[in-house]
Amino acid sequence: MAQIIDGKKVSARVKAEVKKEADVLREKGIEIGLAVVIVGNDPASRVYVNNKKKACEEVGFVSYEYALPEKTTEKELLALVDKLNKDDKVNGILVQLPLPKHINENSIINAIRPEKDVDAFHPENVGHIMIGDFSFLPCTPAGVMELIADTGVDVCGKRCVVIGRSNIVGKPMAMLLLHANGTVTICHSRTKDLAGICSEADILVAAVGKAGFVTSDMIKEGAVVIDVGMNRDENGKLCGDVDFASCADKAGYITPVPGGVGPMTIAMLMKNTLTAAKQKNNIK
Ligand code: NAP
Numbered sequence: 001m002a003q004i005i006d007g008k009k010v011s012a013r014v015k016a017e018v019k020k021e022a023d024v025l026r027e028k029g030i031e032i033g034l035a036v037v038i039v040g041n042d043p044a045s046r047v048y049v050n051n052k053k054k055a056c057e058e059v060g061f062v063s064y065e066y067a068l069p070e071k072t073t074e075k076e077l078l079a080l081v082d083k084l085n086k087d088d089k090v091n092g093i094l095v096q097l098p099l100p101k102h103i104n105e106n107s108i109i110n111a112i113r114p115e116k117d118v119d120a121f122h123p124e125n126v127g128h129i130m131i132g133d134f135s136f137l138p139c140t141p142a143g144v145m146e147l148i149a150d151t152g153v154d155v156c157g158k159r160c161v162v163i164g165r166s167n168i169v170g171k172p173m174a175m176l177l178l179h180a181n182g183t184v185t186i187c188h189s190r191t192k193d194l195a196g197i198c199s200e201a202d203i204l205v206a207a208v209g210k211a212g213f214v215t216s217d218m219i220k221e222g223a224v225v226i227d228v229g230m231n232r233d234e235n236g237k238l239c240g241d242v243d244f245a246s247c248a249d250k251a252g253y254i255t256p257v258p259g260g261v262g263p264m265t266i267a268m269l270m271k272n273t274l275t276a277a278k279q280k281n282n283i284k
Helices: 007-027 043-059 074-086 105-111 123-131 139-151 170-179 194-198 261-280
Strands: 033-039 062-068 092-095 159-163 183-187 203-206 224-227
Touching: 007 043, 007 139, 007 261, 033 043, 033 074, 043 062, 043 261, 062 074, 074 092, 074 105, 092 261, 123 170, 139 170, 139 224, 139 261, 159 170, 159 194, 170 183, 170 203, 183 194
Parallel strands: 033 062, 033 092, 159 183, 159 203, 203 224
Antiparallel strands: none
């Protein structure tokens, strides 16, 4: 039976570290602020935004929430981003995705000042991630790296397989594993012999968005299996991309859903916001 990687425990540790540093900054008169912008009424996005607000309270950040109606225009949203870019109280800006279809997500992401782009989605920050001289880590992949570190398994020289190539998860995930000296393969919907490739992985990261996609025949005995997926099953229950029941018997380490990667994403967002505040104030 695999050891369960406890994302709640690891995220609590990361947030405690962030809080400690935030407390020191506050004593120096530096308040840390995160602005979260949500457009429309997507229930899942609402939950994420509320969780981010709660995390800000936990670590002692000031959170500024902007809940805009579905009919908000791109121009109006750009005006808000511009205002937040210029606001000294705001260290980090997060625009919750997805945005309504009439708003071009890239034009919004590109408008956020890179030094406040705590999601690390701006092309300038993506470039830094590619080069490896980044200050903002992409939140979900960075959270996955913390979870892998928690197992004690060293990525160096390991065969790593990432299923999914999105800009938010798959691609930056592969880069972080590569920076950690893993030998990385990225799989996607056109990959041939996906099961064969996955079954050779010492570290397998699933970011597909399909419930129960990874089955036990696709994993190597003793592998580290990280499930990024957040899906709803036929009963509306939250579940991942990995068929946990069968894979837990074969894997060495495995993340549950919920309680695995999800809490880490928010913890890493807090860490990035702290980094933004430290950079603004020239604190190492
Ligand atoms: P996405 O943009 O939809 O990307 C999904 C990827 O999976 C694509 O690259 C796609 O390949 C690939 N794929 C789809 N069907 C496949 C198949 N049959 N075989 C192999 N590859 C296949 O999704 P995402 O934004 O990366 O998110 C992935 C999952 O992670 C979702 O469940 C999402 O909710 C979750 N997520 C969780 C967190 C968290 O904090 N836990 C954060 C972000 C996302 P193509 O490129 O070829 O289409």
